[in-house]
Amino acid sequence: MDVYKIIGGNRLKGTVKISGAKNSAVALIPASILANSPVTIGGIPEISDAFTLKALLEEIGGEVVFENGQMTIDPRNMMPIPLPNGNVKKLRASYYLMGAMLGRFKKAVIGLPGGCFLGPRPIDQHIKGFEALGATVTNEHGAIYLRAEELRGAKIYLDVASVGATINIMLAAVRAKGRTIIENAAKEPEIIDVATLLTNMGANIKGAGTSVIRIEGVDELHGTNHVIIPDRIEAATFMIMAAALGDGVTIDNIIPLHLEAVTAKLREMGVKVEEGEESIFIPKTDILQAVDVKTLVYPGFPTDVQQPLSVLMTQAIGASKITETIYTSRFKHIDELRRMNANARVEGNTAIILGPTKLHGSKVRATDLRAGAALVLAGLLAEGETEIHDIYHIERGYSHFVEKLRSLGADIWKESITASALERAE
Numbered sequence: 001m002d003v004y005k006i007i008g009g010n011r012l013k014g015t016v017k018i019s020g021a022k023n024s025a026v027a028l029i030p031a032s033i034l035a036n037s038p039v040t041i042g043g044i045p046e047i048s049d050a051f052t053l054k055a056l057l058e059e060i061g062g063e064v065v066f067e068n069g070q071m072t073i074d075p076r077n078m079m080p081i082p083l084p085n086g087n088v089k090k091l092r093a094s095y096y097l098m099g100a101m102l103g104r105f106k107k108a109v110i111g112l113p114g115g116c117f118l119g120p121r122p123i124d125q126h127i128k129g130f131e132a133l134g135a136t137v138t139n140e141h142g143a144i145y146l147r148a149e150e151l152r153g154a155k156i157y158l159d160v161a162s163v164g165a166t167i168n169i170m171l172a173a174v175r176a177k178g179r180t181i182i183e184n185a186a187k188e189p190e191i192i193d194v195a196t197l198l199t200n201m202g203a204n205i206k207g208a209g210t211s212v213i214r215i216e217g218v219d220e221l222h223g224t225n226h227v228i229i230p231d232r233i234e235a236a237t238f239m240i241m242a243a244a245l246g247d248g249v250t251i252d253n254i255i256p257l258h259l260e261a262v263t264a265k266l267r268e269m270g271v272k273v274e275e276g277e278e279s280i281f282i283p284k285t286d287i288l289q290a291v292d293v294k295t296l297v298y299p300g301f302p303t304d305v306q307q308p309l310s311v312l313m314t315q316a317i318g319a320s321k322i323t324e325t326i327y328t329s330r331f332k333h334i335d336e337l338r339r340m341n342a343n344a345r346v347e348g349n350t351a352i353i354l355g356p357t358k359l360h361g362s363k364v365r366a367t368d369l370r371a372g373a374a375l376v377l378a379g380l381l382a383e384g385e386t387e388i389h390d391i392y393h394i395e396r397g398y399s400h401f402v403e404k405l406r407s408l409g410a411d412i413w414k415e416s417i418t419a420s421a422l423e424r425a426e
């Protein structure tokens, strides 16, 4: 069992290069299923979600080479092999195999996805979309069975502006007959990235990044080359770390526009954020002020960033408040932070954090991906040693996290501990 160990107190300084976006990568890789020749995607982050999807594509007959951040997928020999269990449970985005396989083969069997548990994460809007396109969808013993004689374009209004449903419907609709209109579509940058790849494969998509997406189905999609967008959530995580402990940190290879809500909130806290064309510089921050923040769909403040931000709030003067509007249960990290002496409590969908507080090193558990990133920051700030368990959550989404932090000066390392040491820790 691997853990992260951290000795807190070191300042961070230097430049960190942000990897390709997890939430794009996990959709772009399945999108390649739709092509009739190889697709090459540059900038794929070396995260376990990408390796799991590679394995899933190989299970259905794909030939996949993943080297130096570039993934080449040859989808020609893929077959609609059922995937009711196994790797599909290891990540959330395995649900994109539904849309992509339905688009190409008009059938698929995919187990219900895994991913971070943040409260119930239904996929009813994905299914509503597939049914509107003409598919019959059933849930048998935890696996979704999809089948269609043919896919026909349709008008689909999403009850919630879901990232996953928007992309999944796009993946199926590019191969449907006629026009599909997705209304109340999600507008996250990753949706534009997927639409760009599909367009370069020969699809006809208009309006990605707005709330109405129009798709004219085509008979065939071909291979292409694509370079992924940078990970705005990884970038935000490092911005927050730089604000907490930085003596001048440059966050490089980013699109500053994608980070506007985060930048604005950090400035409100007293952080100086100097934007370049493809980078952000954060000088040393002297005093942090408490703020209130509400998570919203893009371009609002991202839910995926509120957990790391909560740790910065422990260092700010006064009472900060986070209102979580996307998920019902995304505050499990608050209990872990309390073990580290944070003065924080949860009331319904709100977390209240009082600061400034000196954090203490402790043994804690990464309950989910961004909870894990939050605990890493807490460990970097804390007095003494912190040991973080269940880091497999963190490694689903942060590429070379330990190496990047060490290059900035952090005292963090990964260690294998035995089962008995683990029992003592729990």
Ligand SMILES: CC(=O)N[C@H]1[C@@H](OP(=O)(O)OP(=O)(O)OC[C@H]2O[C@@H](n3ccc(=O)[nH]c3=O)[C@H](O)[C@@H]2O)O[C@H](CO)[C@@H](O)[C@@H]1O
Pocket: 023, 026, 092, 093, 120, 121, 122, 123, 124, 125, 126, 127, 160, 161, 162, 163, 164, 165, 186, 303, 304, 326, 327
């Ligand atoms: C792999 C990936 O891209 N994950 C991201 C994606 O997750 P994911 O695509 O799962 O998130 P959604 O945008 O679909 O979910 C947003 C909200 O809609 C609800 N909902 C969603 C679908 C549905 O069919 N029915 C329904 O009720 C969800 O429970 C949640 O409350 O967007 C989230 C919101 O920005 C991010 O936190 C995740 O990092």
Ligand SMILES: C=C(OP(=O)(O)O)C(=O)O
Pocket: 022, 091, 092, 093, 114, 115, 116, 304, 369, 370, 397
């Ligand atoms: C919730 C997240 O991921 P996933 O949807 O893959 O579980 C996340 O990236 O913060």
